[in-house]
Amino acid sequence: MFREQYNKLNNQVSPGEKLLQDTIRKAEEIENKSHNRVFSFRKPAIAFVSICLCLSLAMPALAATVEPIYELMYMVSPTIAQFFMPVQKSDEDNGVKMEVVSAYIHDNVAEINITMQDLIENRIDETTDLFDSYSINRPFDSSAHCERVGYDESTRTATFLITIEEWGNKDIAGDKITFTVREFLSHKETYEDIEIPLSLSTVDVAKETQKPLNRTGGGGVDYKQSDEENSVALIPSSPMGEFPVEGIDLTGVGYIDGKLHIQTAVTDNLEKDNHGFFYLKDNYGNKVDSSYTFNFVNQYDQAGRIDYCNYIFDVPQSEISKYTLYGDFVTSGMITKGNWKVTFPLEYQSE
Incomplete structure (x- = not known):
């Protein structure tokens, strides 16, 4: 019984053939572009493939806990990097909670509502601005922007709308998005x-x-x-x-x-x-x-x-x-710094 459960879990995290080939191909492309540094870059390229294979055979959550590894993977292949990111729809740091509350997909556009709530003070208000400190990582080519669309004074919660428009008419349902915020401004005049x-x-x-x-x-x-x-x-x-x-x-x-x-x-x-x-x-x-x-x-x-x-x-x-x-x-009257990150799949909502 235990062996059957183990094999089932292990099979779920094993890399598919396409993923392995994509990983190797991306590493080879980087190696080929470094014409004058081919010898110095050869080992990092091979090491990167090894990292991807090891992580695939182990557990995807590991990559998300080691930020430099994730950044390296995302730089080489956003598709691979987002594959390893575990789903985490809320994150809390410095007494502020960030949470994904809804995602709506229509055609090649995704609209996601993110909230940021101050749990201990009054640092979030109706003027809160993410100050261009956010990043939106996704495994497909697209344009994206974020804007504040609401504020609830009773809960000290600001709501932001992320709009992502895919460029190639690709079905983006099932892909994972990572949204990161490093700081925000508030109490503006x-x-x-x-x-x-x-x-x-x-x-x-x-x-x-x-x-x-x-x-x-x-x-x-x-x-x-x-x-x-x-x-x-x-x-x-x-x-x-x-x-x-x-x-x-x-x-x-x-x-x-x-x-x-x-x-x-x-x-x-x-x-x-x-x-x-x-x-x-x-x-x-x-x-x-x-x-x-x-x-x-x-x-x-x-x-x-x-x-x-x-x-x-x-x-x-x-x-x-x-x-x-x-x-x-x-x-601006106040800046609040932290590290908030959520990763979530884009899913069609049922009627």
Whole structure:
């Protein structure tokens, strides 16, 4: 009796022929791509195949408990990596519980509702933002995004909707998804249509400028004009004392090459995500948006990083006195870190 049960369980975790061939093929592809390092990479490739075979013959849960192994497997083959991940529909860390509450599949789209509940404090509220710290691992090519869709104050629970759209019209039912969150922001403050106490009629041509080295992006209709080689920015000055948004500093205003430049700064913004945008209003309330923005930092990874955002308006200096500066901003009051991970199959719901 015992032998029969053992054989039955062992057969359930043994790898199929297709899985073995896929594993070997993926390892060989990586080996072939490393042209100049073929000898140094040969052993890791073979070792990876050995790891996969051993895990297949043992128990799939082992791979999930060793994060580096899982990451290596996912980098080589998402299909194999997700095969080894055990189903775990809830996870708790740092007093916060993350749970899969529903999954709905229609055509090639999966919609999954995930909740995050604070079990001990009030760190989750109606402004909770996953802060781009989440990852969605799946064994098929697709696009995916996540958004907050609800909040229950009585239980301190925020609900997020994950939407995954498969690219190849593949039947995704039965595949497993792994959703991971590393941190989230909450207790945000929103400032809308705030008048900035700055007399634009006194703005003059900037005496000193710089070409920022550490660009980090930007946007706007004329953003292409701000390429890294030709972009010029104000040199940051002491923060304006009367700026109405706590957590964002106004560090420069001036004209460069006939255009109005406005510069803000946020210290240690990797743990805040404080942001916003400026616009001008004339005496009739008509809005003028910036032509483009570009961002740069004083340094990347060291403590004391400052993120600068530069807003450029294509308004002549002779006309700027007709306008007033306004802005919309969002600041974050709290960041909570942890390690939450759930793995679950995509299943059709019964009618």
